[in-house]
Amino acid sequence: MTTPPEIKICGIKTPELLNATIEAGADIVGFVHFVRSPRHLGLEPLAQLISEARGRVQTCVLLVNPDNSCVAEIAALGPDWIQLHGPETPHRVEAIRAEAGVEIIKALPIAAAADVANIAAFVEVADRILLDAKPPKSADRPGGLGVAFDWSLLQGLDPELPFMLSGGLTPDNVAEAIKTVRPFGVDVSTGVESAPGVKDIKLIKAFIKNARAAS
Numbered sequence: 001m002t003t004p005p006e007i008k009i010c011g012i013k014t015p016e017l018l019n020a021t022i023e024a025g026a027d028i029v030g031f032v033h034f035v036r037s038p039r040h041l042g043l044e045p046l047a048q049l050i051s052e053a054r055g056r057v058q059t060c061v062l063l064v065n066p067d068n069s070c071v072a073e074i075a076a077l078g079p080d081w082i083q084l085h086g087p088e089t090p091h092r093v094e095a096i097r098a099e100a101g102v103e104i105i106k107a108l109p110i111a112a113a114a115d116v117a118n119i120a121a122f123v124e125v126a127d128r129i130l131l132d133a134k135p136p137k138s139a140d141r142p143g144g145l146g147v148a149f150d151w152s153l154l155q156g157l158d159p160e161l162p163f164m165l166s167g168g169l170t171p172d173n174v175a176e177a178i179k180t181v182r183p184f185g186v187d188v189s190t191g192v193e194s195a196p197g198v199k200d201i202k203l204i205k206a207f208i209k210n211a212r213a214a215s
């Protein structure tokens with residue numbers, strides 16, 4: 001038996017679903033602030049959900065290449081984490097961490113061995129690394145697409161690196177992913193939805209149960 005992976009459920013949009021996801025045992029709940037996403041939330045609902053979650057579960061706001069004013073607006077809401085899911089450079093990640101005073105999850109797209117080599121540049125500037133599938137060129141957003149990548153690319157990864165795995169995880173494949181890749185955490189969005197942006201609490205419960213059983 002190994003330490004169970006941290007479980008992040010991303011793209012929560014309503015207080016009802018937030019409460020049910022906390023009850024189901026999620027460690028981190030994610031809220032998306034990116035207008036091209038079907039999970040996008042504006043500042044007002046974000047503030048309400050973060051405040052309702054405070055002290056009950058860790059919260060994370062997902063941003064894509066945010067400017068300084070966006071970082072300041074989000075930091076003022078007091079999330080535990082900001083997830084950067086765009087083409088932010090190591091220098092920019094470091095600046096956002098200093099500006100926001102919030103812990104940073106940096107998402108990195110993986111499609112080839114060179115992408116795995118690129119991880120090292122972010123280890124010192126982010127508090128957590130999240131590995132996701134590289135989106136196809138035609139995609140209108142850099143994640144939340146339900147696409148998995150070839151996990152065998154991670155075989156050469158530093159075993160001490162506490163990374164999170166995402167990209168195409170579902171209740172059906174999360175146990176296999178955990179046994180194969182041994183991530184510090186797992187993150188899911190599309191795989192616990194009945195339609196884009198519509199979470200299904202039964203799928204969330206199944207995902208958490210299967211992830212816990214795999215450790």
Ligand SMILES: O=C(O)c1ccccc1N[C@@H]1O[C@H](COP(=O)(O)O)[C@@H](O)[C@H]1O
Pocket residue numbers: 010011030032034037038039062064085107130132141142143144145146147166167168169187188189190191
């Ligand atoms: O969820 C979104 O809409 C989204 C938008 C822009 C960037 C990232 C997004 N989601 C993140 O993408 C990964 C993989 O998600 P999936 O499970 O494959 O749908 C995950 O980290 C989400 O937080």
